[in-house]
Amino acid sequence: MELHGEDGIEKAIGRFGRYQAWILFLITLARLPGEFQLSNVVFLLPKADYTCLDDGVNNATNYCPCQNPEFDTSTIVTSITSDFQLICNKKSWASLSQSMLQVGVGAGSLIYGFISDRYGRRVAVLLALFCNALFGALSSLSTQLWMFMMCRFLSGFALGGTMLCCFVMMIELSGKSFRPYMMGLAEIAYVCGYIILPIIAYFVREWKQLQLVTCAPWFIVVLYYWLIPESPRWLITVGKKKEAVVVLTNIAKRNNRPVENIEAIVDQIEAESIPKDPQQRTGSYADLFKTSKIRMYSILTPLVWTSCTLIYTGINQYIGRLQGNIYLNVLLSAAALTPAPVLIVIASLYLKRKISVITCFAITGSALLVFLIIPKNMESTILAFAIIGQIGGFGAFVLTYLFTSEIFPTIIRNSAMGMCSTFGRIGGFIAPFVVNIGIEWVSILIFSSVAICAAALCWMLPETNDIILLNSIEQTEIAHSTKGKKTNKKTISNELPLDCKLPTSLN
Structure with missing residues (x-):
């Protein structure tokens, strides 16, 4: 199968220009609250040392069982561990509290994956980024462990959408030849958040203040409604050709590329790789x-x-x-x-x-x-x-x-x-x-x-x-079934359904 040919989207807007760099910057900045939540468990739920003040224990360190612990505040002043006394027979609650973020990420990935494929990459990205900041900040108001765990779950739910949808959007806005670079660039948010977090935590040693500082300022992402575009690949796949032409034309102009042939490129992509039956496009x-x-x-x-x-x-x-x-x-x-x-x-x-x-x-x-x-x-x-x-x-x-x-x-x-x-x-x-x-x-x-x-x-x-991103299930099945066989482009193209022909050169 011709998996290594020319990418039509790359031909239209370039593999990665100034506009894609601008969108990457916006998404990287907006992802930071979620990256903080992903790494902050070591400061929110640390292994806390304590002195047991129970009668007859003689101030033993980390003694169990203990009803009156006095926690060491020389490193972390307050934490979920100390506020809710998650020690001894309550240690399992500490593990569960840590895991609630992952439970949320799993559930969020499913729901946001569906939203993104059905309603568009843009709406999923905007919703996930805002909810990341919202539920992280709301967790600082928790007065009971169950409240923190619920906020932790909802933060993870939004984080699942952020991790998934932001990545897919940037991959789909980039050309085939730039995907390896995008893989590294997409992780700048995580690395930056991971580096910045211990610095913030060093100066903000109470967990509630730490949550506010690392989340509340990012409510500004509501402005992204006017800044983030829809994925042109998704628009073409679901049959919204006119909208795709508008988005691609705007990106091409921002990248100082010609716009005269964009509609023809979209027509060819749609004709060669998108099912004609609308029910097969989602x-x-x-x-x-x-x-x-x-x-x-x-x-x-x-x-x-x-x-x-x-x-x-x-x-x-x-x-x-x-x-x-x-x-x-x-x-x-x-x-x-x-x-x-x-x-x-x-x-x-x-x-x-x-x-x-x-x-x-x-x-x-x-x-x-x-x-x-x-x-x-x-x-x-x-x-x-x-x-x-x-x-x-x-x-x-x-x-x-x-x-x-x-x-x-x-x-x-x-x-x-x-x-x-x-x-x-x-x-x-x-x-x-x-x-x-x-x-x-x-x-x-x-x-x-x-x-x-x-x-x-x-x-x-x-x-x-180095393959072109395939659009349909039929393409994928035939491409991987013929892999390794001595077949030419014409033969493989003839094996495809009429509504699912492979991309050819757009020159």
Whole structure:
């Protein structure tokens, strides 16, 4: 199949111009509250030391059971752990409170995936960005643990939409040849948020104030209603050709590109790859299991996502429990991720997609195995290998986003991403309980084993490096069924339904 031809959208607006850079800046800025919520658990729910003031205990440290704990406030003044006394037999509530964000992300990914595919990328992005700031700020008003957990769930719900829909929108606004770069650029928000958070937390040591400072200022995203466009790829896919021409013309003008042939380009894309039956232009979750290839991918990719989130979330929380200054440990682990987007871009450009993901999983699994044999008194070495494992997990997580978005066609791309993200949150939900098992080597061995299993699953997925984003299920089935066979472009094109011809050169 001709997967490596010219991308019509790229021909119309360029692979990545000034306008796409402007949209990327706006989305990166607006994503920060969600990125803060993703990383702030080490400050909201830390492992807090306390002195037990119960009669007959003689002021023992971290003694259980304890009815009157006096928490150490030298590092963190107030936290969810101290305010609601999540110690001893209440420790499981701390793990559950951490996991509620992941539960919300899973549910949000499903709902926002549906909204994005059915009603458009723009409405989903705007709603998710605003709700990220709203529910993060509202959590500061919690006077009961259940109120915090509900706000945590709703924050995760919005975060699921942000992580999914913002990524897909930027991928669809970019040309095929720029996708590897976009993969790294899309993670600037997370890395910046991860670096900025411990600095803010160092000066704002009460959890309620921390939530307000990191969320309330971002209510300004309501102005994005007039700034963010709809995805032209989505508009073409659902048959809104005129709207797509308007959006593409506006972007082309901003990028100083010719606009005379845009309508012809849209006509050709629509004629060659979009089903003529309007009912086939919108996908659903059921479509993920109707055909053989898509069904296999819909089974394997969620398992890979579950592994990614279990590994990365677990390591991220584990670093916050290591010996030493919590602010410095988190800042160092965040700083170590700074070159990761660049390395991810290099891997996307020069390595096959599967090899890149598998390599990242292998790095994580190996680093964690070494972690097990390091003497406990070598704190710096322990931190270093934990960070290496974190970098590998981060790389696998990010590359899996790109990998998945390229495997599935436009008509069900967000639904597929939403389903995968939802399954991924199962891993995120389990991670705090694995970290809190209490036997360190068991926790680390679980994370390492999962990384190795995920690498094995990736071998069964198709290679997607440098392909044009496919639009229909029929295209995907035929493309991956003919992969590796000696077939020419004419033969494969004849195999396609008449309403689903492949993109050809637009010259």
